[in-house]
Amino acid sequence: MSELDTDDVQLEQLKLWWKENVTAVITGVVLGVGMLTGWYFWQEHQRKHAEDASIQYTHLMINMQAKSIETIPVTADILFKDYADTPYAALAGLGAAKVAVENSQESVAIERLQWVVSNAKQQHLKLIARLRLAELQLSQGQIEAAEKTVDVEYPAAYLGLLETLKGDIALAKADTDAAKKHYQAALNAKDSASDSALLKMKLEDLGVAETTAAVTDAAVKADETHAPDA
Helix, strand or coil: CCHHHHHHHHHHHHHHHHHHHHHHHHHHHHHHHHHHHHHHHHHHHHHHHHHHHHHHHHHHHHHHHCCCCCHHHHHHHHHHHHCCCCHHHHHHHHHHHHHHHHCCCHHHHHHHHHHHHHHCCCHHHHHHHHHHHHHHHHHCCCHHHHHHHCCCCCCHHHHHHHHHHHHHHHHHCCCHHHHHHHHHHHHHCCCCCCCHHHHHHHHHHCCHHHHHHHHHHHHHHHHHHHCCCC
């Protein structure tokens, strides 16, 4: 068979293959282009979505600085409703709760913080909201609610704050032994967020320092008793 005949055979085979597979090839190309186009539009949508959320959060910050009490809840609600998947919504909840407390609207602040706890996608923001929520619940006499709020696992970075708050809750329940335990755990925590001076004062108020001093005095007296005469 000549080279020309071989080329003719290959051409006929190619035509036959194309006839049998043309639909699949075109479908694959269309799907591939569609996927690339869809991915591009999804990426663009995500970018625009995050940008819009950032703009709304900037408005919220401006309103907070201007103490525009009427507009803060409106902007926060927009972020909650339309941008809940972004960190700006959780940050808005924390900020709006702070403003509510400053204006003696504790029930509103609790609602804002509860939203963050339930909806935040960012774990560290969720944990911060839990701590603030429990502290606020405790200040409102909602002891059981506060205890339930902090009944979760926390990373070591939050241990000092968590144990301090648990100590406050135990003290509110008149459980001084548990309060001492939690305050001591907070004092021993590795994080730098807890206030060691305040913790020591709380332990002193519970008699921990006095107990230590009494033991020290007893040890000194024992040494003096057993000391050889000069």
